[in-house]
Amino acid sequence: MMTQILIVGATSAMARGCAFAWAAQRQRLLLAGRDRDELERLAADLRVRYHTTVAVTDIDLDDPCPRDAWLEALETEHGHVDGLLLAAGWMPDGDAMRRGEPALRVLQRNLTGPVALLNAFADRCEQRKHGFIVGIASVAGDRGRQSNYVYGAAKGGLAIYLAGLRNRLAAVGVPVLTVKPGFVDTRMTFGLPGLFLVADPFRVGEVIVKAQAAGRNEIYVPGFWRLILLIIRNVPEFIFKRLKL
Numbered sequence: 001m002m003t004q005i006l007i008v009g010a011t012s013a014m015a016r017g018c019a020f021a022w023a024a025q026r027q028r029l030l031l032a033g034r035d036r037d038e039l040e041r042l043a044a045d046l047r048v049r050y051h052t053t054v055a056v057t058d059i060d061l062d063d064p065c066p067r068d069a070w071l072e073a074l075e076t077e078h079g080h081v082d083g084l085l086l087a088a089g090w091m092p093d094g095d096a097m098r099r100g101e102p103a104l105r106v107l108q109r110n111l112t113g114p115v116a117l118l119n120a121f122a123d124r125c126e127q128r129k130h131g132f133i134v135g136i137a138s139v140a141g142d143r144g145r146q147s148n149y150v151y152g153a154a155k156g157g158l159a160i161y162l163a164g165l166r167n168r169l170a171a172v173g174v175p176v177l178t179v180k181p182g183f184v185d186t187r188m189t190f191g192l193p194g195l196f197l198v199a200d201p202f203r204v205g206e207v208i209v210k211a212q213a214a215g216r217n218e219i220y221v222p223g224f225w226r227l228i229l230l231i232i233r234n235v236p237e238f239i240f241k242r243l244k245l
């Protein structure tokens, strides 16, 4: 069945991977983000390659505008949104994250901004008994580490939020998928020291689209991160707090 999927943070490398995989299935796409020129370029590319309908729209998660009104206007212009991929996120370097203003921005872009949008979309899904949600959290949310605990707190909070949403929307048959990527080769991680087992963002996108179609609840991508995080979560705190991570 053809659906219209809203991709928030569509310029993200992983979101592009999802967009290509969905466009190949001839799904209609609504690409949302801050960089209008880049969104238009991506939309044109997808239309030429896959002959599917692709529209673009502006969204800035820093903007506190009411998201139910935003969604209403979007659907009036483009028709019903059936699925939502929340791919937007932001991670400054560890030092910056500890300071007041950037720390709050990390929480806004990775947690409170997404929650405001997902709350509004979830209400629509619940009323219609239809739709799906995919949210990109992170392995960083599974345990706090000194190098990025503000980002980790936001992503961990998002993962808990998505689990609650999944629990709420299961009653109306609306699936919610939580994605926890490890290190992925994107703008966000470019030049960062100490990366290992870095994944290709297009491959990650394909995995996300397949997992959504299969009705999965939570995935680690690549899958071996599930085992790595199982070990990390189980290191006793009296040892963990002494590690330089």
Ligand SMILES: NC(=O)c1ccc[n+]([C@@H]2O[C@H](COP(=O)([O-])OP(=O)(O)OC[C@H]3O[C@@H](n4cnc5c(N)ncnc54)[C@H](OP(=O)(O)O)[C@@H]3O)[C@@H](O)[C@H]2O)c1
Pocket (backbone or CB within 6 Å): 008, 009, 010, 011, 012, 013, 014, 015, 033, 034, 035, 059, 060, 061, 062, 086, 087, 088, 089, 090, 091, 109, 136, 137, 138, 139, 180, 181, 182, 183, 184, 185, 186, 187, 188, 189, 201
């Ligand atoms: N890369 C990794 O290793 C990794 C690992 C785990 C989880 N993640 C998560 O995966 C998701 C995709 O990230 P990525 O690695 O593909 O990074 P990316 O290429 O840097 O993409 C980040 C996206 O977030 C958007 N964004 C940032 N602030 C925004 C705001 N205020 N309003 C709306 N959009 C905003 C960016 O839009 P602009 O183009 O306008 O800046 C961009 O589309 C993120 O949620 C990230 O936290 C990444």
